[in-house]
Amino acid sequence: MAFEELLEDPVIQKYLHELVGPTGMPVAAAPPDGEVTDEELAEDLDLELNDVRRALFILYENDLATYRRLRDEDSGWLTYLWTFQYDNIPENLEEEMHRLHDALDGRQEYERNHEFYLCEICSIRFEFGEAMDFGFECPECGSPVESMDNDRLVNAMDDRLAALEDELNIDA
Secondary structure, X not given: OOHHHHHHOHXXXXXXXXXXXXXXXXXXXXXXXXXXXXXXXXXXXXXXXXXXXXXXXXXXXOOOEEEEEXXXXXXXXXXXXXXXOHHXXXXXXXXXXXXHHHHHXXXXXXXXXXXXXXXXXXXEEEEHHHHHHOOOEOOOOOOEOEEEOOHHHHHHHHHHHHHHHHHHOOOO
């Protein structure tokens, strides 16, 4: 898939934005063909060099950019030539979905295996042991904490897990 096609996908735009943030997004959204230096990118995009470097290293850490170093024979300075490799984005997104699935599965198990109490005034949630330690009173406001039914939360997690399993072709 070409850079242009990938960058038109709102999911991929969101993924890149989450990785590099708003200051790095111009770098991620404008990958040049071939090699480019961080200085060239900063000048072309009218960005601070540190913002460009930060975005490039984040892309590098996520296997979306590579670099090679050249040493100037006279000055000894290193020049980094960057190449964008967005072919890895679909695979990275799938790994993120697997991590989300695993985290959500663990959280759902936690929600199912614990009893919770809620202070309706402060909206603070306590596990049974915490609530008992506080004498079933909120430590912030002193009002009684009430048993909390988290079935809606667990059911929402069921739905989200089923959708992820369907998307990832995981047999539940």
